[in-house]
Amino acid sequence: MAGIRKTAPTIETERLRLRAFRASDLKALHALYTDGDNLRYWGVDRTGSLDETRRMMRWHVAYHPWQYVLWAVEDKKSKRLIGMINYHRRDRRERRVDVGWMIEPSRQGKGYMTEAGRALVRYLIDTLAVHKVEALIRPENKPSAALAKRLGFRLEGGPIRDRWWVGKQWHSVMLYGLIAGEEK
Numbered sequence: 194m195a196g197i198r199k200t201a202p203t204i205e206t207e208r209l210r211l212r213a214f215r216a217s218d219l220k221a222l223h224a225l226y227t228d229g230d231n232l233r234y235w236g237v238d239r240t241g242s243l244d245e246t247r248r249m250m251r252w253h254v255a256y257h258p259w260q261y262v263l264w265a266v267e268d269k270k271s272k273r274l275i276g277m278i279n280y281h282r283r284d285r286r287e288r289r290v291d292v293g294w295m296i297e298p299s300r301q302g303k304g305y306m307t308e309a310g311r312a313l314v315r316y317l318i319d320t321l322a323v324h325k326v327e328a329l330i331r332p333e334n335k336p337s338a339a340l341a342k343r344l345g346f347r348l349e350g351g352p353i354r355d356r357w358w359v360g361k362q363w364h365s366v367m368l369y370g371l372i373a374g375e376e377k
């Protein structure tokens with residue numbers, strides 16, 4: 194049907210392109226999903242094999258804007274995939290979503306995710322009319338909490354007990370929230 198979007202919209206920032214995932218991202222995605230150290234505070238288990246990443250790839254490529262959307266974060270200069278950003282658990286009635294972000298270690302500490310996160314929050318508020326953006330973050334995950342605060346999120350509560358099941362155990366998380374108008 195004409196006019197109905199089938200992939201995530203592209204969002205451009207100064208250094209980045211947030212774009213739909215495609216099959217050719219498999220290797221780069223696999224590298225992200227097998228870096229145990231970088232994934233230690235992530236809400237989903239690392240993948241064990243390329244086949245497992247390939248299966249994960251299906252929900253990265255899929256476009257379900259009423260529920261979730263995942264974007265590949267591409268460095269415009271090198272055209273390399275360097276991370277990913279998403280919204281999920283969209284609640285239409287309460288105009289609320291959760292967000293998640295990840296960037297490869299060699300690109301951390303350079304403000305890339307601040308740039309991507311700011312663009313995502315803008316898109317959520319301006320285009321999807323989201324009222325509240327939330328981020329669940331493990332208490333130990335200082336870089337993610339710092340990023341959330343840099344974007345205008347406030348610590349609202351926690352620890353929310355046993356919220357994530359990762360690595361065959363339960364993990365508690367802190368709740369950060371941003372209401373439209375509070376973005377920085």
Ligand SMILES: CC(C)(COP(=O)(O)OP(=O)(O)OC[C@H]1O[C@@H](n2cnc3c(N)ncnc32)[C@H](O)[C@@H]1OP(=O)(O)O)[C@@H](O)C(=O)NCCC(=O)NCCS
Nearest residue numbers: 231234235294295296301302303304305306307330336337
């Ligand atoms: C969470 C995560 C995305 C944060 O990445 P990050 O690189 O620290 O975040 P940013 O891209 O916003 O970079 C901020 C850092 O870059 C620095 N920086 C450099 N140039 C900058 C710029 N132009 N703008 C903003 N910050 C800049 C900041 O000073 C800050 O450095 P600091 O950490 O020494 O204070 C990253 O740690 C990660 O991928 N972790 C693994 C996955 C994960 O845990 N995800 C979150 C699950 S809840």
